[in-house]
Amino acid sequence: MKAIRYLLFPFAIIYDFITTLRNLFYDKGIFKSTEFDLPVIAVGNLSTGGTGKSPQIEYLIRLLKDDYKVAVLSRGYKRRTKGFIVLNDRHNAEDVGDEPLQFFSKFKEDVTVAVDADRTNGIQQLISTVNPEVILLDDAFQHRKVKAGYYILLTKFNELYCDDFILPTGNLRESRRGSKRANSIIVTKCPEHLSEAEMTTIRKKLKVGDNQKVYFSTIGYNKQLKGSENITLEELQDKDLVLVTGIANPDPLLAYLKKNELRFTHINYPDHHNFTDSDISKIEKTLNSIVSEKKLILTTEKDYMRLQDKISNLVYISIETRFLAEEKLFTSDIVDFIKG
CATH class of the missing domain: 3.40.50 (Rossmann fold)
Incomplete structure (x- = not known):
């Protein structure tokens, strides 16, 4: 499998060029990116799958639901329906996707959960129908048609984006340069007893900007x-x-x-x-x-x-995100962003 991936290296170079050009066009305003007046928090990754986006969204729901009117918007991966849908008790995973249904099943009394592949339209529909105070975007780091106010980038402890390469040779959806868009970077699925020295080493490897913060979390099993x-x-x-x-x-x-x-x-x-x-x-x-x-x-x-x-x-x-250090710093940063 690795040998095949190395053979596909020329295609990775082409893919890197295309995604870099796309990002450049958004950065320069050639491609339109819509910004909204309410706080929008996007959670995502640079790599394909498995970084812990769902438990991180649930962490944010628990953090915010008692003080704000929260809506969660997902594309509803692999659903058999199209367009904008607000979840209700009649929907199943085939209608809306497994992760949105999971959010709805656990928090239907606290938040609105909706799906729409077109995140711009989805946010507009949420504003006009339920008027939320905060919107959480699930798996939206590469969805640049919307400009979120705050970006949370997830990267797995044993597969850091700085050690990876772009598809199809590696697992990155875009170049590691995309990490510069993140406000907070969370290293997920860490060992429970990760030392401060190991955290410092990882921070150096990630080469974050002066205004970016790095946090460390693990998965807790219920x-x-x-x-x-x-x-x-x-x-x-x-x-x-x-x-x-x-x-x-x-x-x-x-x-x-x-x-x-x-x-x-x-x-x-x-x-x-x-x-x-x-x-x-x-x-x-x-x-x-x-x-x-x-x-x-x-x-x-x-x-x-x-x-x-x-x-x-x-x-x-079930699982949940558990921070290993500086959890209060992360939560205060999120709340400060929402308060403006």
């Missing part, structure tokens, strides 16, 4: 699982599990389950997978093949959004 039954992580230890994942990188979850001495058979699918009848049959067949009477299907929260209406005996484990 020990209370939900789904067809409410069960704790400890109660799973006497069960045989079928783990079903359709996420970009399931390795951290696998490591966490092994660390907690859980027994499981793993069935892995691509990120944002649309589960077919054949997939469901395979999952159920795998579960039925387990001799033990104490058995259960375990999945991620995002995959649960796609599986909940298709399969029973299913629970999910």
Whole structure:
């Protein structure tokens, strides 16, 4: 696979030229970028998938929902509908995408969640229909038709954008130069006990600007699982599990389950997978093949959004962003931006 990627290096150079030219045209005002009067916060990355955008959006929702009227706008990746949609209880993952449905399911009493591939139109529709005080844009770092007031750039601890290369040789959607648009850079999925010396080394590697701040976060797993039954992580230890994942990188979850001495058979699918009848049959067949009477299907929260209406005996484990240092500095920076 790596050899093929190196062979595609000439295409990476062409892609780099195209994306750099596009960004230059936006920077110079040749391409139009719309700015709005209300605070707009964009969360995104330079690389493809798996940096922790969803838990970061949820972190911001928890931070802001009690003091501001918040709306979340996503494109609704892999949904089968088009245009602007405000989520309600009748929608499923096929209608609006798994991540927006996840936001809605957890925070429907607190925020408005909408989808629109055209973020400019989506923001305009939100302003005219619900009049939010703050808008959070999910996965919008490259969506330059909207000029957000504050950009949060995520990069994984073990795959920093400064160590990567542009597609298709590497995983970057655009050159690492794009990081200069970020107000805050969050290194995600860090080890829980990352030292200050290691943080300092990473800050130097990222070569951030004087007005940019770098933060470090890790993924926390919720020990209370939900789904067809409410069960704790400890109660799973006497069960045989079928783990079903359709996420970009399931390795951290696998490591966490092994660390907690859980027994499981793993069935892995691509990120944002649309589960077919054949997939469901395979999952159920795998579960039925387990001799033990104490058995259960375990999945991620995002995959649960796609599986909940298709399969029973299913629970999910949720995750959340946890800052390792300077959390108060990050939250005060966000609130100060909103207050203007």
